[in-house]
Amino acid sequence: xxxxxxxxxxxxxxxxxxxxxxxxxxxxxxxxxxxxxxxxxxxxxxxxxxxxxxxxxxxxxxxxxxxxxxxxxxxxxxxxxxxxxxxxxxxxxxxxxxxxxxxxxxxxxxxxxxxxxxxxxxxxxxxxxxxxxxxxxxxxxxxxxxxxxxxxxxxxxxxxxxxxxxxxxxxxxxxxxxxxxxxxxxxxxxxxxxxxxxxxxxxxxxxxxxxxxxxxxxxxxxxxxxxxxxxxxxxxxxxxxxxxxxxxxxxxxxxxxxxxxxxxxxxxxxxxxxxxxxxxxxxxxxxxxxxxxxxxxxxxxxxxxxxxxxxxxxxxxxxxxxxxxxxxxxxxxxxxxxxxxxxxxx
Amino acid sequence: xxxxxxxxxxxxxxxxxxxxxxxxxxxxxxxxxxxxxxxxxxxxxxxxxxxxxxxxxxxxxxxxxxxxxxxxxxxxxxxxxxxxxxxxxxxxxxxxxxxxxxxxxxxxxxxxxxxxxxxxxxxxxxxxxxxxxxxxxxxxxxxxxxxxxxxxxxxxxxxxxxxxxxxxxxxxxxxxxxxxxxxxxxxxxxxxxxxxxxxxxxxxxxxxxxxxxxxxxxxxxxxxxxxxxxxxxxxxxxxxxxxxxxxxxxxxxxxxxxxxxxxxxxxxxxxxxxxxxxxxxxxxxxxxxxxxxxxxxxxxxxxxxxxxxxxxxxxxxxxxxxxxxxxxxxxxxxxxxxxxxxxxxxxxxxxxxxxxxxxxxxxxxxxxxxxxxxxxxxxxxxxxxxxxxxxxxxxxxxxxxxxxxxxxxxxxxxxxxxxxxxxxxxxxxxxxxxxxxxxxxxxxxxxxxxxxxxxxxxxxxxxxxxxx
Numbered sequence: 001x002x003x004x005x006x007x008x009x010x011x012x013x014x015x016x017x018x019x020x021x022x023x024x025x026x027x028x029x030x031x032x033x034x035x036x037x038x039x040x041x042x043x044x045x046x047x048x049x050x051x052x053x054x055x056x057x058x059x060x061x062x063x064x065x066x067x068x069x070x071x072x073x074x075x076x077x078x079x080x081x082x083x084x085x086x087x088x089x090x091x092x093x094x095x096x097x098x099x100x101x102x103x104x105x106x107x108x109x110x111x112x113x114x115x116x117x118x119x120x121x122x123x124x125x126x127x128x129x130x131x132x133x134x135x136x137x138x139x140x141x142x143x144x145x146x147x148x149x150x151x152x153x154x155x156x157x158x159x160x161x162x163x164x165x166x167x168x169x170x171x172x173x174x175x176x177x178x179x180x181x182x183x184x185x186x187x188x189x190x191x192x193x194x195x196x197x198x199x200x201x202x203x204x205x206x207x208x209x210x211x212x213x214x215x216x217x218x219x220x221x222x223x224x225x226x227x228x229x230x231x232x233x234x235x236x237x238x239x240x241x242x243x244x245x246x247x248x249x250x251x252x253x254x255x256x257x258x259x260x261x262x263x264x265x266x267x268x269x270x271x272x273x274x275x276x277x278x279x280x281x282x283x284x285x286x287x288x289x290x291x292x293x294x295x296x297x298x299x300x301x302x303x304x305x306x307x308x309x310x311x312x313x314x315x316x317x318x319x320x321x322x323x324x325x326x327x328x329x330x331x332x333x334x335x336x337x338x339x340x341x342x343x344x345x346x
Numbered sequence: 347x348x349x350x351x352x353x354x355x356x357x358x359x360x361x362x363x364x365x366x367x368x369x370x371x372x373x374x375x376x377x378x379x380x381x382x383x384x385x386x387x388x389x390x391x392x393x394x395x396x397x398x399x400x401x402x403x404x405x406x407x408x409x410x411x412x413x414x415x416x417x418x419x420x421x422x423x424x425x426x427x428x429x430x431x432x433x434x435x436x437x438x439x440x441x442x443x444x445x446x447x448x449x450x451x452x453x454x455x456x457x458x459x460x461x462x463x464x465x466x467x468x469x470x471x472x473x474x475x476x477x478x479x480x481x482x483x484x485x486x487x488x489x490x491x492x493x494x495x496x497x498x499x500x501x502x503x504x505x506x507x508x509x510x511x512x513x514x515x516x517x518x519x520x521x522x523x524x525x526x527x528x529x530x531x532x533x534x535x536x537x538x539x540x541x542x543x544x545x546x547x548x549x550x551x552x553x554x555x556x557x558x559x560x561x562x563x564x565x566x567x568x569x570x571x572x573x574x575x576x577x578x579x580x581x582x583x584x585x586x587x588x589x590x591x592x593x594x595x596x597x598x599x600x601x602x603x604x605x606x607x608x609x610x611x612x613x614x615x616x617x618x619x620x621x622x623x624x625x626x627x628x629x630x631x632x633x634x635x636x637x638x639x640x641x642x643x644x645x646x647x648x649x650x651x652x653x654x655x656x657x658x659x660x661x662x663x664x665x666x667x668x669x670x671x672x673x674x675x676x677x678x679x680x681x682x683x684x685x686x687x688x689x690x691x692x693x694x695x696x697x698x699x700x701x702x703x704x705x706x707x708x709x710x711x712x713x714x715x716x717x718x719x720x721x722x723x724x725x726x727x728x729x730x731x732x733x734x735x736x737x738x739x740x741x742x743x744x745x746x747x748x749x750x751x752x753x754x755x756x757x758x759x760x761x762x763x764x765x766x767x768x769x770x771x772x773x774x775x776x777x778x779x780x781x782x783x784x785x786x787x788x789x790x791x792x793x794x795x796x797x798x799x800x801x802x803x804x805x806x807x808x809x810x811x812x813x814x
Contacts, residue, residue: 267752268739276731287748
């Protein structure tokens with residue numbers, strides 16, 4: 001199967017209900033343009049695209065499209081030699097695509113940032129977290145407002161390994177992220193915390209799949225979205241527990257804070273459970289800003305704008321409380337503060 | 347019943363069937379001619395015939411849903427279904443006038459007895475049309491109209507024309523189009539302003555023939571400040587070939603009105619149950635769906651409420667039991683269109699012996715729905731490792747003052763609860779039965795007593811042999 005033979009998904013597929021494929025495609029939907037690769041730096045050193053990735057003929061449409069636009073790959077292996085590794089993926093080209101494969105064989109931390117002034121940014125991150133490893137990763141999407149982002153991630157966590165994943169999504173005016181994690185070995189664990197800000201006309205669609213393929217695995221997903229102006233936040237989650245996965249403990253929570261009359265939020269936390277001795281739960285909540293909190297802060301001298309900003313900060317900061325690595329947590333918190341302060345100055 | 351028939355029926359108590367004594371039976375298969383013939387046979391007005399024909403063409407051109415259990419949906423053979431079968435030439439209002447074989451069936455189902463004890467009115471539908479119908483005189487005197495749908499169209503054509511298809515248009519989905527094309531039977535109820543119908547009214551739907559399609563159409567209008575409790579039950583014989591049940595139910599609750607619609611669906615495991623149910627609640631009105639799904643091969647049913655008037659409220663309580671070979675794809679949908687509207691959805695499901703239960707829900711808040719509140723709770727129990735449970739909720743919020751919550755959990759029966767009961771002398775099977783009844787209790791307590799007792803018995807029956 002190649003992209004040209006694939007059926008364009010329609011809205012009945014919940015993954016594409018709010019962000020049609022036609023809108024996230026960089027040109028005409030039937031074409032596959034050849035697109036240059038972005039610059040990738042690891043700890044300040046440029047990494048060249050070394051290898052040609054294996055063609056996956058069973059990939060879903062966005063992964064298939066990304067691999068056909070550019071099939072080179074940046075391979076990164078991270079170890080304990082640094083306290084925290086820093087990967088920067090950047091470009092100012094009109095359209096850019098990038099594939100990064102991360103291999104983790106020890107306990108380490110990693111910060112990833114996407115930035116640049118391109119019009120369309122396609123990124124595919126794949127990762128193998130080998131047995132007995134531990135990765136704490138913080139991802140910052142800080143692309144320009146004009147940029148469209150198509151992002152796919154595939155994380156594979158092997159036995160006795162753990163991934164702590166934090167993300168702050170503030171960049172790219174129209175962003176579609178498809179993040180899939182497989183817990184393939186027993187005792188694998190995942191903590192995933194995502195904070196989203198949609199303001200002005202920003203559209204942010206996160207599709208998050210977590211697949212438990214082995215027993216005694218655990219996962220926890222939290223997505224906190226703050227929506228203001230005409231922002232539109234979408235969170236679709238699919239938590240799957242396969243057969244013979246007894247002892248699995250999984251949960252996902254989507255929370256939306258709606259700050260304006262024209263802001264919108266959609267949450268679809270889905271569960272598919274095929275094992276009986278498991279604990280699986282999900283929750284979703286949408287609510288306005290708490291007037292009592294606002295009143296409390298304003299009574300202490302904050303302007304309404306500042307008080308709102310503080311409440312939003314508190315709401316989003318709580319997403320990152322489970323990130324145990326100080327470097328990664330501070331990286332996300334500083335970026336969040338900087339963004340909110342910038343908005344206050346504007 | 348012969349031993350052979352008994353074996354085929356198994357645990358399903360209502361799996362018996364009577365010899366078919368049809369007075370009119372259409373050939374299997376669907377065409378525009380069949381649609382026009384049904385309409386002609388019923389001597390319907392022109393507008394209804396035209397609506398049926400339009401719906402038929404929509405049904406033919408519309409693809410099958412590409413979500414839900416696509417494999418089961420694709421296996422429905424629409425050409426092998428009988429779309430109309432008349433068992434009795436008239437709708438009687440005295441059980442003694444109903445043909446003996448049909449009367450015996452309803453006696454075995456306990457309908458006449460229930461009618462005498464606690465019902466305000468009864469419609470009994472056998473195959474395509476109602477065979478018995480009655481309403482208490484005092485309700486009739488207060489202006490309550492309770493008829494089978496065919497009689498409703500004949501006797502109150504203007505009222506039917508005004509409301510028919512306004513809540514669920516034929517183009518709503520493939521199966522609402524099918525129902526609109528070939529509908530027959532169902533209930534038509536109008537409760538005038540300020541009338542509270544204290545005793546529930548009931549409709550009972552029975553499929554008896556093989557490869558039968560039942561397409562009843564129900565329209566309930568409760569006028570300002572009135573209330574109604576409508577109860578629906580359904581069973582079918584167990585055959586090796588499949589039957590199709592595709593109903594459409596439209597509820598309209600005017601200002602300050604209240605409608606409660608209770609169903610315990612107990613079709614045999616060879617019935618496809620593809621039903622569209624939706625209610626509209628005007629200002630300060632309440633629409634409640636109490637929905638139990640125990641039987642059928644595949645159920646796809648998502649009772650919906652459109653909260654159209656300020657202060658309207660929706661309540662959906664649903665339970666599903668999915669046993670061997672069953673897929674209960676059920677849920678609820680609520681559209682908050684007006685300010686200060688509220689809704690509660692409680693869904694409980696049990697999967698056993700490889701059964702699959704899915705909750706599929708939608709909670710939608712429109713930009714004008716200021717200050718609306720909603721809570722959705724879904725709990726699933728899985729009784730063995732071969733079963734499956736899914737949850738597919740959707741929340742779409744376009745108003746910043748809305749306050750919505752959704753929570754769901756999937757688990758097995760707690761070992762502690764089992765141990766506690768067994769240490770007090772219950773067998774493991776009895777203990778599981780008690781826990782399951784307790785799990786469904788928020789649903790059964792909302793049912794009329796007789797239905798609740800019946801449901802508990804059914805669940806006990808389903809739980810038999812669940813150990814080992």
